Amino acid sequence: MAEYSKDELLQLFKRISAYVSVKMSNLFTIASLKLDAFSVGALAGLAIAVVFTWKIFPSSPQRRQPKRQPSRASSSGVNMQTATVESSGASASSDDSRAQHVVDDFFQPVKPTLAQVVRQKLCEGRKVTCCLLGVVLEETSPEELQKKATVRSSVLEVLLEITKFCDLYLMERVLDDESEKKVLSALEEAGIFTFGGLVKDKVLFCSSEHGRTSFVRQLEPDWHIDSNPEIISQLARFIKYQLHIFPSRPERLASNVFSSTSMEHFFGCV
Secondary structure, three states: OOOOOHHHHHHHHHHHHHHHHHHHHHHHHHHHHHOOHHHHHHHHHHHHHHHHHHHHOOOOOOOOOOOOOOOHHHHHHHHHHHHHHHHHHHHHHHHHHHHHHHHHHHHOOOOOOHHHHHHHHOOOOOEEEEEOEOOOEOOOOHHHHOOOOOEOHHHHHHHHHHHHHOEEEEEEEOOOHHHHHHHHHHHHHOOHHHHOOOOHHHEEEEOOHHHHHHHHHHHOOOEEEEOOHHHHHHHOOOOOEEEEEOOOOOOOOOOOEEEEOOHHHHOOOO
8 A cells, every 4th residue: 555645645535525525416416306396395294204203202212221130139028018018908998898887887777666666557546446355465265364364465565655645445345344354453464554554444345246346436546456357347447547466467358457467566576
């Protein structure tokens, strides 16, 4: 390779530069002559797109760092953190569950009292007549009353509630005076005359079933409670509501007649 001086090298660089400049100028001139209006518009659009893209994405995304494998210490730390999150989640879930139970208990329908049920069932009736045999007493026939009279303990609470806001009359057919005494004694021992609003004068006795029917029609109660289906049928036209007490709970005898196996069952005490 020939050796050149500094001046010669400088002159050579200038010539090469001038040559390149001319060639480039000619290239752009030829290119510009061959470009039509569509190509110029396309280039202009491309330039605008490049500038717009540069404005939106001013910096290139950083190189993704290689994923590093966690060490044992960091793995245990993650496990502890996960356990903490799970524990806190379980605690939050438990708190939510307790809070839900509190809300459910708060919004549970309040069970009505017996007094409220009695008022509702009797439709605010103010006068009630009721037979004794098979309803208030355990005995079911006048013949049994000649031996003993026993007040049913399960019906006592309902009976006392009725006497608090209703004018109650009890009545029954008996065969002799001794039966009357037994019945009155049993009612007194049960506390009906003491704790309720019932008086002995409102316990009526008769010698026939027809006599009981006459009592009810004369008193004109809002409700009559009886265990005899014949009396219930006879009174259906005259009494507003009736409750038929019968062990097998028969079909309703009329639209204004209700049926139940016992008076306490009708009022929801059992």
